[in-house]
Amino acid sequence: MKKILIVEDDFIIKIFFTQIINNCGGNVVGTLSNCNNILSTINELKPDIVFMDIAIEGNINGIEATKLINANTNIPVVYITGNSDKKTMDEAKKTNPLYIIKKPVDEQALEDQIKIIYDKYNTIYV
Numbered sequence: 001m002k003k004i005l006i007v008e009d010d011f012i013i014k015i016f017f018t019q020i021i022n023n024c025g026g027n028v029v030g031t032l033s034n035c036n037n038i039l040s041t042i043n044e045l046k047p048d049i050v051f052m053d054i055a056i057e058g059n060i061n062g063i064e065a066t067k068l069i070n071a072n073t074n075i076p077v078v079y080i081t082g083n084s085d086k087k088t089m090d091e092a093k094k095t096n097p098l099y100i101i102k103k104p105v106d107e108q109a110l111e112d113q114i115k116i117i118y119d120k121y122n123t124i125y126v
Contacts (some may be wrong), residue, residue, distance in 0.1 A: 002118060005047035006031045007038065007065065008080060009057045013103070017051060017080070020107060024114045034058030035065035039072055047075060049121060051101075054081040054092060063088075066095040076125060078117055098124075 004026045008014040018028045029045045032038065036058045042050070050069060054062040066077045076098035081088065084102050092100060099117045101110070 002026045002048045002121065003029045003046065004049050004051060005029060005042065005045055006051045007033075007035060007056060007062065008051070008053040009033045010053075013053075013080070016107075017110070020110045021051070021114060024111055024118070026114070026118070035060045035062065038065045039068055042069065042073060042075060048125075049098065049117070050075055050077045052077050052079055054079050054088060055083050063091050063095060066092075066097070070095060074125075076121060 004021050006014055006017055006028055008017065008031065014031050018031065021028055029047055030041060032041060034057050052062040052066055056062050062079065069075055069077055077095065079092050079097050079100045080103060081092070081100065082103040098120060099113065101113055105113070
């Protein structure tokens, strides 16, 4: 069972992702509404994968937080984003995310994407 940390500032989206991740065999070990304490939370919860909103409130955005994660851990990040403009996507891709989920997403599509993410994680990281 994959341990997942969700970093998302929209409460409804956070609950939606939590339910789908858990239904797909994951275990949401924690959620954050900003990236201010991302490294200490990762050190405490030890997730296998981080689901990261790109346009998150706080001192740093999801892309900057992912750069910190990449520099200090080997934990993969899955982006959650409603910002799919070329500049944002180019910046996000530079951080080598495991996957990018574009919002809005319906339940079945999200389940399918999470299964792909788990398969990809198992292929690359285990």
